[in-house]
Amino acid sequence: MPVVENSLETEGTSASSTSEQGSEQDGKAKAADSSSGNESESDNSDTAEGAESSSTKEGKDNSSSSDDSQSKNDLSDNVTDYDSLLKTLSKKLKEVQAEKEEDMQKTEQKAEQDISATKQNVAQDRVTEQARNVARQSDEKMINSAIMDGPHAKVTYRLHDFSPASCKEAYVKMNNTYSLERIGKKMAQKVKPIFEKKIKGAVYHGQHCGSRISIPHYQKDSSKPFDRIKKPEKISLSCTVIIDQSGSMYGYKLESALRAAAIIKNFCNELKIPTMVFGHSSSYPTMDIYRFCEFDGSEDEIYTLAAGNAHCGTRDGAALLYAVNKLKDRREEKKIIFIISDGSPCDYGYSGITAYKDIQGIIKSASAYGISFFAAAIDEDKESIAKIYGEDRFVDISNLDDLPSKMAYVLKRALKIR
Structure with missing residues (x-):
């Protein structure tokens, strides 16, 4: 009996120890599960963070690439604008130069015309002066002899x-x-x-003498009955x-x-x-x-x-x-x-x-x-x-x-x- 009790006790003890061990194992398992869960959660969070960071990096990379492309586009537009401006300025410069050349040509032509006109006027004045001198000498001779x-x-x-x-x-x-x-x-x-x-x-009308008689004037004034016609x-x-x-x-x-x-x-x-x-x-x-x-x-x-x-x-x-x-x-x-x-x-x-x-x-x-x-x-x-x-x-x-x-x-x- 006592042996039985002991055995029972032993069994109880073993059972309890077994249960304790089981509970310990269960606790360990649970702890392991919780730790594994925590680890998996941390892994998941790490994965999510990694994904977020990667997405953030990708976004930054994308934004930086878009900024680069935008700056490149802006630079390209600026270059295009500068090219257009340079072409416009070059065109205007050519127009100004052409106008200046045209003005210079007109000025030269005007100067040549003025010079030509002056020469003609001087020549004409000389001819006129010579003619007047000849006429003056002729007049002097005429009047002095008269x-x-x-x-x-x-x-x-x-x-x-x-x-x-x-x-x-x-x-x-x-x-x-x-x-x-x-x-x-x-x-x-x-x-x-x-x-x-x-x-x-x-x-x-109304003349003392003339070529014809004017009836109205004769009736009005018989002393002046004539019309005188001036041809x-x-x-x-x-x-x-x-x-x-x-x-x-x-x-x-x-x-x-x-x-x-x-x-x-x-x-x-x-x-x-x-x-x-x-x-x-x-x-x-x-x-x-x-x-x-x-x-x-x-x-x-x-x-x-x-x-x-x-x-x-x-x-x-x-x-x-x-x-x-x-x-x-x-x-x-x-x-x-x-x-x-x-x-x-x-x-x-x-x-x-x-x-x-x-x-x-x-x-x-x-x-x-x-x-x-x-x-x-x-x-x-x-x-x-x-x-x-x-x-x-x-x-x-x-x-x-x-x-x-x-x-x-x-x-x-x-x-x-x-």
Whole structure:
């Protein structure tokens, strides 16, 4: 029995030990399982972390590669932009160079044209100057041989010319200041109806005599029953303007005289009237004639009027003789001499009654050539001018704005237009 108990105890003990061992084994197994589980979890976590890290690395690698590719693309775009910009700049540079070359060519062509034009102008000026010199010498010979007797018998004429080119600037200034061309054109517009009346003809009603009876006028006034018919006529007219350049004309008088001459010249140019303009002064025995514009001269000769200056004495009769000798052989039927003077002839042996009689004798003899005389006065010179040339030949030009109406009066008298 005791043996049994012992055996039982032994069995119990063994069983318990076995169970303990089993439990220990189970515990170990569980521990092993838990450790294996932990290890597997750690392995799994390590695997996950590795995967995450690898994915992160891959992402970084991908992002870095994408950044690299983006930077490469940006660089490529920048290179393309720079290439395009360089091409554009190169194109613009070529265009600028082409424009510069074209401008240089145009400048060279312009310079060549200017040089050519200057050469032509110089050549033309030389030809004109030579022609004027020849004409001047011819005129000097003509007038010096023509004056054989009278108070001017021992006078020697000396003619002077001016270069239009050297006087242009001064004349343009004078013209812009006083509107000489405008007044000349205004005067032409005022006078044109007179010319048209002469050219087209006219019928004058209510006349004492005429070619036909006008019934209405006969019934109204039996003393003037006729119509007078003026047939159309061709206007054949030339004009000469003489400017007194003596010392007594110095200042305002001479300036006004030169402006008046320029207006008359512009007026005659508008109406296609051949016109000569010259000034005069004397210092016995020399008579100086300053030729500004010739009948057949160039249009720019009017510039020379800016060169007019006051000089010495006045020998009006000698100046009138020069004009008459220039006009008498011209083909125009009517010729006008327009004198601008202060009416004070004064030179050695030539003044007072001697001068008056000389001038009046020249006026009378010149009428045989169809020459009419009109004298213009400025301010206080009116009385002396009217005394020498006569009231019917006197024109007051103190106010140049009144010159159109004054010139209309002159032409009416010269052309005998009512």
